Amino acid sequence: MTTILLVKTSSLGDVVHNLPVVADIRRAMPGAIVDWVVEESFAAIPGLSRHGLRRVIPCALRRWRRGLLGAAAWHEIGALRRILRAGAYDVVIDTQGLLKSALLARLVPGVRHGLDWRSSREPLAWAYDHVHTVPWGRHAVVRNRELAALALNYTAADPLDYGIAVPPFPPAAHEDDSPPDPDRPWLGPAQRHAWLPPEPFAVLLHASSAEAKTWPFPRWKKLIEHLASRGMACVLPWGNAAEGTRSEALAAGLAAARVPPRLGLRTMAGLLGRAALVVGVDTGLTHLAAALGRPTVGLYVSTNPEATGVLAGPWACNVGDGRGAPSPAAVISAIRRVGVVV
Numbered sequence: 350m351t352t353i354l355l356v357k358t359s360s361l362g363d364v365v366h367n368l369p370v371v372a373d374i375r376r377a378m379p380g381a382i383v384d385w386v387v388e389e390s391f392a393a394i395p396g397l398s399r400h401g402l403r404r405v406i407p408c409a410l411r412r413w414r415r416g417l418l419g420a421a422a423w424h425e426i427g428a429l430r431r432i433l434r435a436g437a438y439d440v441v442i443d444t445q446g447l448l449k450s451a452l453l454a455r456l457v458p459g460v461r462h463g464l465d466w467r468s469s470r471e472p473l474a475w476a477y478d479h480v481h482t483v484p485w486g487r488h489a490v491v492r493n494r495e496l497a498a499l500a501l502n503y504t505a506a507d508p509l510d511y512g513i514a515v516p517p518f519p520p521a522a523h524e525d526d527s528p529p530d531p532d533r534p535w536l537g538p539a540q541r542h543a544w545l546p547p548e549p550f551a552v553l554l555h556a557s558s559a560e561a562k563t564w565p566f567p568r569w570k571k572l573i574e575h576l577a578s579r580g581m582a583c584v585l586p587w588g589n590a591a592e593g594t595r596s597e598a599l600a601a602g603l604a605a606a607r608v609p610p611r612l613g614l615r616t617m618a619g620l621l622g623r624a625a626l627v628v629g630v631d632t633g634l635t636h637l638a639a640a641l642g643r644p645t646v647g648l649y650v651s652t653n654p655e656a657t658g659v660l661a662g663p664w665a666c667n668v669g670d671g672r673g674a675p676s677p678a679a680v681i682s683a684i685r686r687v688g689v690v691v
Contacts, residue, residue: 352382353501354436354457356443356450357493358410359388361614361633362657365511365640366489367444368398370497372510375400377503384436386429386453393526393615394637397513406432410449433457442500443477444493451476462500468492490660509662511640515622516615519545526613544607545620546582552621552638553583554629555599556592561651562631564674569599571677572628577605579691581625586612586634626689628680631657639665644687650674664688 353374357367364387374381382403385395389407396405408429416422438459443450446469454461455476465480466472474480481499483492494505516524519542530536553573557563573583582605585596593611600606612620621627621638627645629635631652639645639661647659649669658667668683669675684691 350380350382351378351501352437352439352459353384354433354438354441354459355383355385355497356441356454357385357387357445358408358450358453359391359445361391361394362636363445363489363633364388364391364394365633365636366657367493368395368511368513368640369490369509370442370444370493371395371398371400371402372512373494373497373503373505374501375512376506376510377498378501384438386433391614393613393618394513396615397516397618399514400512404436408453410453430456440500442497443473444496446473447471448473462496464496486656488655488660489657509660511661513618513640515641516619518542518616518619518623520616520619524615526615528611528613530610541610544609546584546605546607548623549580549625550582550584550607550623551576551626551628552624553585553599554627554632554634554638555585555595556587557630557632559651564630564648564650566595566599568674568677568680570603572680573599573603573606575677575681576626576691577603581605581691582607584609584620584624586617586620626684626687626691628684635659644684644689646680646683646687648675648680 384404386406386408389409392405392407413422433456441454441457441459441461443454443463446464448471451473461477462479463477465482466474468483483495498505555569576583584607585599587593587596596608600608622641624643627638627643630648635647639659645659645665647667649667649671651671653671654667659665664687666683666686668679
């Protein structure tokens with residue numbers, strides 16, 4: 350029985366893109382034991398896998414970098430090293446291909462596999478026992494699947510399977526990972542999610558950490574108005590104060606638009622799983638919606654979707670080529686292509 354550790358720590362979109370590797374391994378090697386080490390803030394995503402991960406191991410590389418001079422960070426790093434060494438892994442596969450993931454892989458006894466110098470952004474061959482060529486220009490999902498297949502000597506066959514289950518929404522109290530509302534701490538789960546509109550509803554993912562990736566505000570307004578005229582309400586999630594302000598501004602004056610409280614990642618996955626439609630910019634949540642099997646349209650304003658666009662079958666499509674904002678008409682046409690009548 351082969352014991353395998355997958356190393357893919359971040360970001361959210363990259364973690365989603367690695368999910369099919371688990372399904373591929375389970376299909377090719379039914380008896381394998383698979384663990385996954387991932388950044389703590391994204392651990393909910395591999396935790397949704399239906400394919401029997403033995404363990405999701407959270408790490409905190411982002412937080413540790415900020416506190417390397419403190420004892421707490423080194424204590425946690427030591428604890429992670431002990432967990433990884435106790436895993437008794439036969440094979441370690443680093444599909445991240447960055448210095449941070451290579452260093453994690455070096456902590457783990459076992460045969461380590463990674464990308465060769467022609468296939469990764471950084472020269473990391475020193476970190477692995479075996480390196481593999483996975484050509485650039487292929488989609489990130491395809492590259493992850495090919496690397497794992499080369500490492501484990503199988504063929505990554507269709508169909509593409511992200512293999513994650515949709516969490517219930519609204520969530521049970523013990524599964525709601527949303528931050529508490531400091532202004533209304535007495536609200537229970539039912540009241541916390543009273544903003545949820547009747548179905549069908551769309552989730553519009555307008556926020557990005559990169560301003561260049563955002564779709565223009567007036568075009569979001571036009572899309573909301575169009576969807577509302579067809580009987581579809583719109584939910585506008587947010588993740589920080591600036592995004593929350595933008596959600597409120599987009600919803601202003603539009604009865605069909607709802608702004609939820611800040612949602613945790615698992616709870617957000619449950620919301621996406623209930624949506625009749627998801628439209629989003631180039632962000633990890635858009636990829637998560639496609640992986641959950643929802644009709645999804647990705648908006649590509651400043652990035653090219655060939656390597657990192659939504660990839661999930663006929664219910665997902667990309668609009669734009671990274672050279673400017675697509676028009677509302679083009680987005681509405683794409684919505685129809687994924688099977689939503691609007």
